[in-house]
Amino acid sequence: MDIRKIADRALNQLTGTGFDEALVAITVSEQDELNIILNEPNLLRSTEDYSLTLSGIVDHRKASMTLTDLNEGAIDNGVNELLDRAKLSPQDEAHTVSENQVKHIDQGPPHPDMDLLATKVEELLSFRASDTPKMNIEEGAATHRRSRTVLLTSKGTALSSDVGAYSLSVFGTASEGDQSSSFNYSGGTANDIADKHASEYFGLGQMMRETEQQIYTGSFDGNFVGDILLAPTAVSSLLGWLLSQVRDFALIADASVFKNRVGEKIASDKLTLRSQFDAPGHVAYTEDGFIAEPLTLVENGVLNFLLPSHYGSRKTGISHVPNSSGWSVDTGPAGRDELISEIPKGALVNRLSMGSPGPNGDFSGVIKNSFAISDGKLGQALSETMIAGNMAEMLNNIVDISTEHLDLGGQDFPWIRISGLNFS
């Protein structure tokens, strides 16, 4: 299927029908997924998916539509319906499309190696049987996904990609007799999964071992203020809040604590947060049609940018910095075990189960799949333990960052020690 040809025709239809500006984006993806269910190979799932987005602006009025049907008749009907909808939308001078962004991205393996997927499933199951027999893999998968994309605008943008990647994932609990652990999971995406045993990718083996250690749990006596060592799997909870504060919704609604903080220190000088927009399975251009160049969002604690979309930028007057998904945190000088040894009382936190932090950063959450730390030593697995604090303060209370890091593909994070959390 020639998706560039389909996109060209759809763009011509949009501009020919009366739109002043237009954007067309097509994604065609194929996925093969070998599933483990309840410790056994269970299902081979093969899917194809098409997605065509039509976006048009007429008289500063905009509407968008997404279809899976790429036939000419369906697209023509969609274009006509879109024009009717756009004409009834409110005028907004901030609407426009990207201009003269041109790039093609080829990345990762375009075709699946089904033998490799089967081998990885066998490796995960043999690791479970030999090393972590109390672990029940409720769901696991070895997957290959290929996505081909084209994005065109009426102002000369022509972006395209052909990206393939492999993923591995495991989800489950460990149990013994009537006792069960909390569920636990890990997984990630890479361009190749042939180099190592499946259990060595994305912390899968470590996660399964730790889950077995979480069948029997305890909790702290009383409330206290202590430190946490935030594992890479939990770092995204902290950074997710930070990113929500520098993007459209918070900026347009004037509800961001960082709106006027560019160039200022918002975090410990140990924190540097870089883009990884070309991570496996990712495409380094934005859905509004801009090439996302590498950037350092937070450098030694200083906020370098806000990240509005092009629309958000025109709406708020904040500089437009195109950005996509995929982030990494710079590692630090100390080993993970050394960080643990320096914590008088606290916890190694592998997962934070919590409500969305408020826009001011206040949060409280249950720490899951986590272990107590007392006098610098890792102790028992924890249950029914909560921590409370403020995300903005946590960024400033980063004490140290580990040398080790875990690359999940688009999330490459180390262990981060943070002080001043309320345990209850």
Next chain:
Amino acid sequence: MSKPIAPAGVDYAESRQHELHKTRIVMIDGNLTANTESTEGGSSARVFNKGYWGFASAPAMDDATASRVAAKAVENANTMCRFGRQPTLEMSAEAHSGEYDFNGRPPLSQKEIVDLLEELNAYCKKEYPELKSASFMMTQENHDKRLATSYGSESLQTTNRAAFYIIFAAEDQHGQPIELMETVSNRGSFADLQLSLDMLAPRMAELNRHLQAKRNAVAPRGGQQTVIIAPPLAGMLAHEAMGHPCEADAVLGGAVTANLVGKAVASELVTMVDFAHSYNGEELMIPVYVDDEGTAAKDVTLIEKGILREFMSNRETAARLGIPTSGNARAYTFNDEPLVRMRNTAILPGASKLADMIADVEDGYYLMRTGNGQADSTTEFMFGIELAYEIKNGKLGNAITNTTVSGTAINMLKTVDAVSDDMYWECNGYCGKKQPMVVSLGGPALRAQVHIGGE
């Protein structure tokens, strides 16, 4: 949509055609930042043969595509045989046929929607100048599924729901941003929500009152506390804390509920049901008459007067556990295989009055709105609390800052000492489990002991 035909020559097969239409409209402080419609439709086939499953899907609903994905599903099941022989699984061969459509109000036009949002925005600017922003989000989705199975099921089922969200933002006493959200949801399309300024004005006034109270919110005391859980939270509790651990795949995966059937897991005031389609003779928000494996959907009583009774199942997990099928196999899009999913899960109302329940609390909290919730195979749960008040000597006091409540459901539900006679249903948001899913949640107010995060 043509009539699907299940592949032949295998132990079991199903063929599905599934079209999903969604609309999403967002107005942030008067700016229409999203105005999108999407339609995705396609064919899928799933086959069980020699102990393995094969699934295939493609984004078209013509006969040629249906035949192609059916052949690919058979090929995939056969490919799985490389892993060796599997023991035979005697799945229920139950079949159900029927057509279940929904005729709601005529859909709102684009002009009616935009006019309403602009009217609401202007109203908020005039009535609530103290707000930093007022945002509105509208989402609706409609699923049409046609299914055929090799056991003889043939069905057509429509599932649709719409939700309207109001988000007010202000600054607290320290100049920090705070937000609160109000939601209206129901079966059908935007038109079936019967939205108007007259209908929404009292809700916006209430939302603003709570937001102004939250400007001076105090931090809750961390630790075990007596709480009144408002009806919207009780529905979330039912779904997250006891619903997920009572899904048969979770049970097989090691959830603690596996060994608790027939045992007390809650106060005898607590009865909890996953309803298929109706409650008290009325159709619910997400009615499921036949599931995506062609099994008739039945109510599942998870907890009866405090005793754990039944699990929700699909054909495979029912066979593995030796329990009846319950019609809980559901798939979100044409690309998805059916999984064990909830439908309309609720704690049933009791006899107490909410006002009396609050009046009897000397020192505690009234938990009113949640942002999200998660639960665990151990029944340990967490809810984010976005709106709550102190209760002092039987009266509501200060609003409290955002917090999280947690506990282990099989312990916490035993502390329930009052259940109100209210019943509140909602169907906004998604349940997450490999795929998203539309569900509804229902419940009365509960009084119990839970762990609150705080200082």
